[in-house]
Amino acid sequence: MQFDGGASVQIGKVGIISADIEYIDYANMKLRERDDFTDFSATNELMQNIYRSVVNFKAGGEARFNNLFVRAGGGFYPSPYASWLNMDQAKHTEITAGFGYRSSAFFFDLGFSALLHKEDYDLYSANNGVENVTYFSTLNQQKYRFIASLGFRF
Numbered sequence: 001m002q003f004d005g006g007a008s009v010q011i012g013k014v015g016i017i018s019a020d021i022e023y024i025d026y027a028n029m030k031l032r033e034r035d036d037f038t039d040f041s042a043t044n045e046l047m048q049n050i051y052r053s054v055v056n057f058k059a060g061g062e063a064r065f066n067n068l069f070v071r072a073g074g075g076f077y078p079s080p081y082a083s084w085l086n087m088d089q090a091k092h093t094e095i096t097a098g099f100g101y102r103s104s105a106f107f108f109d110l111g112f113s114a115l116l117h118k119e120d121y122d123l124y125s126a127n128n129g130v131e132n133v134t135y136f137s138t139l140n141q142q143k144y145r146f147i148a149s150l151g152f153r154f
Contacts, residue, residue: 015063026051026080092117115143
């Protein structure tokens with residue numbers, strides 16, 4: 001199940017501010033059988049226990065100064081894992097920025113995006129003779145992108 005909503009405010013010809021929010025219930029995901037021999041009921045029950053619902057949030061704005069445009073924005077996406085898994089670090093954040101120039105003859109645009117993601121993975125569990133110990137590995141990703149575009153109007 002997913003619900004989306006958003007709002008924006010235009011500030012004359014100077015700029016715009018917008019925000020989006022989305023609710024996603026990952027615990028409602030289900031695998032469906034297409035034959036009489038497959039049974040996904042145990043897997044579906046496991047998914048209901050492992051996943052939870054989240055609220056994602058995105059916001060941004062753009063300002064215009066004559067032919068120059070400047071924009072910035074970002075988004076926050078929380079972990080879809082249930083809290084008992086202690087996987088709250090499985091969230092990611094995106095930060096964006098850019099500027100552009102537009103005239104009647106051509107346009108130029110340069111954008112930047114940073115995706116920041118940190119997640120702990122449960123590699124394996126073992127008994128050290130006293131207790132069961134779970135060994136984790138941390139995935140720390142940082143992806144950066146620069147995007148440029150140039151166009152001519154004719």
